[in-house]
Amino acid sequence: MCAQSSPWVASSGDLGPPCRSACRAATLSTADRPSEVPRSQGRCASRIAPGERQESSVVKFHGASDLELRHLRAFLAVVDHRSFRGAAETLWISQSALSRTIAQLERIVGQTLLERNHRGVLLTEVGERLLPLAARALSAADDAVTATVSPHSTLRVGFSYNALGENTTPxxxxxxxVHPGVRVELRRIDEVPFAGIEDGRSHVAILRGLPADPRIGHVVLHQEPRVAALPREHPVAALAEVTMDDMRHSPLVVVPxxxxxxxxxxxxxxxxxxQVIRVHNLEEWLEAIAAGRGIGLSGESTSMLHPHPWVVYRPVSDAPLLPVVLAWAGDQPHPLTxxxxxxxxARYVCTVR
Structure with a gap:
């Protein structure tokens, strides 16, 4: 996913200057500079024979110089909301202005990044590749600005749903x-598996379940009982407690x-x-269950934090416990991690992994 996929990325995981080898002419001495290339063509010019058309990759490279953080911020907002309307409201701009910004970004990279259909806005394959790189670029920019105020004044804590429940705020x-001058910034990130740890948007993440990636360090804070989320009229909704086998006849709604x-x-x-029904996030999961499409299984904190008038929650007596995990990037942890x-x-009886 982090392969070199757009003209403004120098290499995998590298957000440095985009020229590099594409701009070899810039590193040549005056004596070595090709005589056919006028100086007025700039440092990214390359040798072009008379009558020869310039390669499209060079055209794209020149377009990359127009890339701004606002393009990436708009792209991430649309991905986050899966709609132009929601993204525009978040960014405090009109939908038409947002559409123009996305169109500019697509011209810069020379590819279609987003597609609209009856389900909303979806990422193209190129958009999927750009997503973690765009997030990393914005995070790096935020860190650069923050560093001018205080080297480590912000700790970004990501989560996909529920965070630590009622224990989050305390x-x-x-x-x-305990750390005057430090601000904890909570970020809900549910379009990637590890709540932003993998692309730099989060320094620490609160996860449900054990991360399989060996590059991610983690501790298990506690084990959370699971509950069944049922449509209000479901046959077993009248029971005080259900079993896993009680749910076998209903489609299962999941967030992959x-x-x-x-x-x-x-x-x-x-x-x-x-039958398994796949949805994108917690809101879609709840609405699918409320509409009677199927049943769900989640941690008990979901029942406290996300009540719904058409959904009932019931304890599941024989479901395995759900690990609540604090995770971080193992190779480059934030100093406050x-x-x-x-x-x-200190707030939980935990098992260190």
């Missing part, structure tokens, strides 16, 4: 009181990117549902 307040529910959870405890982790561990 933890943030206590950490900021950030969710933790798989059919393997039914191994040894009952027959798994035969260890302090935040230590404070969070």
């Amino acid at each position: 933890l943030v307040r206590e950490f900021e009181s 990117i950030t969710g933790t529910t798989t059919l393997s959870l039914w191994d040894g405890v009952g027959q798994a549902p035969r 260890s302090d935040f982790v230590d404070l969070a561990k």
Whole structure:
């Protein structure tokens, strides 16, 4: 996903100056500079024989010089909201202005990044490749600005849903009181599996389930009981407690990117549902269940933080516990990561992994 996929990326994971080898003419001495290339063509000019057409890659490269942070911010906002309307409201601009900004970005990279259909706005394959790079670029820019005020004045904590439930606010307040001048910035990020750890948008992330990536360090803060989310009129909704086998006849609604529910959870405890309905986020998950499309399985904090008039939650007596995890980038942790982790561990009986 982080391969060199757009003209403004120098290499995988490298957000440095875009010229490099494409601008070899800029590194040549005066004596070595090709005589055919006038100086007025600038430092990114390359040898072009008379009558020869310039390659499209060079044209794209010149367009990349027009790239601005506002283009990337607009792109990420549309991806986050999956709609131009929601993104425009968040950015405090008109939908037409947002559309022009996205069109400019697509001209700069020379590719279509977003497609609209009846389900909303979807990323193209190129857009999928650009997404983590754009997020990393904006995070780097934010860090650069922050560093001029204080080297480590902001700790970005990502989560996909629920965070630490009712314990989130006390933890943030206590950490900021222990570290005067430091601000904890909570970010909901549910379009990537590890809530922004993988692309630099988060320094620390609160996850459900164990991260399989060995590059991500983590501790298990506690184990959360699971609950079934049922349509209000579901046959087993009248029960005070349900079993995994009670749900076998209903389609299962899941969030593949950030969710933790798989059919393997039914191994040894009952027959798994035969149909799986995939949605993008917690809101879509809730609405699908409320509409009677199927049932869901989640941590008990979901029942406290996300009540719905058409959804009932019931404890699942034989469901495996759900690990609540604090994770961070193992290779380059933020300097405040260890302090935040230590404070969070002090609030829970945890198992270190």
